[in-house]
Amino acid sequence: MASLTSGQPGKCDQTPPQATVLTPSENKGLFSMTIDMKSKNKNIYRADQTYVLVLSSSDLKRPFKWFMITVEDPEVDNSIYEFDHRSVDVGSLKTLDTNRQSRYSERCYNSVENTDNADKYRVEIHWVSPKQSDKKQRVRLRAMVAENSEVWYVGDDLTVELEKDTTKPLDSPPFPPVDSCNLCSEARYEVIFKGHWSRMSHPRNYPVKPDNNGYSHLVGASHSYDYILWQEGDEAKPGLRTLAEKGDISVIEKEIINAMSVTNGTRTLIRGKRRVHPYMFEPSHSLFRVDRIHHLFSLVIAMKPSPDWFLGVTRFELCTDLGWLDEHELPLYPWDAGTLDGISYESQTSTTQPTETIDRVAVGSFDKESPFYQMNLNDLKPFAYLHVRRLDVYPLLGDDCEEGTKKNESNQEQEAKSENVEKPNEEPQVQAIKQDLNLQDDNCPLSEWSEWSQCVPDSGACGIGTQFRSRYKDDGKVYFETYKDQGAFQGGYKSQANMAAICRQEKDGAMIESQNCFVDCF
Known part of the structure; x- marks a missing residue:
């Protein structure tokens, strides 16, 4: 279901259109709006999540006929009516498929209201909170209920003000990226x-x-x-x-x-x-x-x-x-x-037009075919x-x-x-040999590198492969490492090269360097 996209700009006046008395009555806890936050802190919401709003009467002899729920930015001055709510992301309200008591309001933006004049004791509405990328920190959910044309209520028991949870999602890395690393x-x-x-x-x-x-x-x-x-x-x-x-x-x-690249990009x-x-x-x-x-x-x-x-x-x-x-x-x-x-794991798919950006799967979806139907993260x-x-x-x-x-x-x-204790049956099995890094020693002259060999795919006729080149030295120490994967020695990374590569010392003094390469699949 789509959320409301129409409505008048400005602060929503929730006075019932049928009201003959323009001043709200004192509620005294008779009617209330609650929200299930699924957390210990009831004043915190998580971004891009679905929450259930419940309007209810505490007295079975006192139903309400009309209602309105509005979600808005609490930072806006309550006395200002000439502003556009559409410029602020405060999430969206959703009516429920099984609930015929509510509809999107044509009077106010980001609001829902009653469909009929029947007596009501409980109404449920969903609110989908703003996206994680939104910078707004607070949201106000404000409700009105009316028993009749002379008695209607607003106020504290019918208002919930929430602050966005600024803690990191559970799948966030432990440290933020830094533009410069000074480790030697x-x-x-x-x-x-x-x-x-x-x-x-x-x-x-x-x-x-x-x-x-x-x-x-x-x-x-x-x-x-x-x-x-x-x-x-x-x-x-x-x-x-x-x-x-x-x-x-x-x-x-x-x-x-x-x-x-040695100086940027990937290693x-x-x-x-x-x-x-x-x-x-x-x-x-x-x-x-x-x-x-x-x-x-x-x-x-x-x-x-x-x-x-x-x-x-x-x-x-x-x-x-x-x-x-x-x-x-x-x-x-x-x-x-x-x-x-x-919508689901096995859905028939079609190309998204236009292409959307990378986002969470539709957690809190209102489609019953979704694996994440009305769920929070x-x-x-x-x-x-x-x-x-x-x-x-x-x-x-x-x-x-x-x-x-x-x-x-x-x-x-x-x-x-x-x-670093070797474990059995791990992939890959590491066999590391490390010596001093001394490739540029004046007492260790090196020949020029040979040309790279032809790229040989690691498996099949195309895809990722390996190629080699070699040079010779008279003496000196070298740094090298190899690893064994499925019985074969493979190359790794050598920091002096522009690609992932590794040196090893042969008995005849040759040094062999390998790097990843790619064979196009036509």
Whole structure:
């Protein structure tokens, strides 16, 4: 149902049109308006949530015939009638399908009123609170009830004033993004995605054919402050659109790889295994690195079946005043890419025209086919959990760092080493060998790099692949790391290169560097 879009601008005069007495009577608690906030603080509302307003009489012998409920901005002077409520987002009122007692008012904007003159003892109306992006902090819900043309009421018992909850949503990263990271080190992290979407935890309109259920590959990147993979309020880029609609990661992977840069953009491609029924609850792992430039990470994972819904996190900050974040677990809730219309998991879809921006799924939907029918975000159980933990810290040699920062990061390195115990059957299995970073030593002359080899796809005939190049040295120490995934040694990230790469020392003194590449799928 659409909310009211007509009505007269200005402060709503709730005096009943049938009133022969223009002064309201004293209520004395006979009639009241209440709102279920589902929280301990009854004066706080959460953004973009659905709340039930209840108008009621406390005396079964005293019904009311007429009513009006208005939602408005309390910051506006009550004496001013010449302003336009449509310029302020205060949410919207919704009448209920099963309730024929109410309609949208033609007299006032953002108001509902009685449909008939029948006696009423209880009326329910829904209020959908303003979007999270709205800056208004307070909202007033004001009601009028009338017993007859001579007796009607307004006032405190029929007025609720609310303040927006400014606490972070449950799926927000623990620290806000910072534009500059001053840590004199790099860090290696593991991220683990574990799905919790099931018929038991999310029973409403759960897919009738669960054998088709699944998550796409986990895909994302560690990146700089200026890089945005996705965020609420933006239009979905082609890569996210393809992922959300089809579960295909090839386009978004290419976007990430094309943005790789030492001085900006992305550093490491994050990729985890695809999990489908009946293995949806098995974790998906990935490793990535961060540094002073690329100190955030973002990732996404599509849910299937769904129109264009996905799970993920954006701009997760790992650089803190106390050093690299140790670990954190985050609940995940569905997002809507805004590219396909569809109300439920298995809805027939059509292209959204015009394309909408990325937003929460329609929690609080008034469509009974929705899995989120008349629900608050507080009612939802997480669809997945994301666990990120630091594995290693590598100090940067030769950088001009404050002594306190060096000491703190040295402690972090020791903690990371003591915690980095290899676990069986994890993906990928890490086998790390670390030596001093001394590639530019004058006593260690290096030859020029060879040309990059042809890009060989990691699987199939196209998509993400690996290519190599080599050079030779006479002596000296090198920093290198390899990891073993499904029995094969794979390349990782080397900070001196413009792409994710790693060196290793061969017996003949050769140094081999690998990097991610992409073979177009025609």
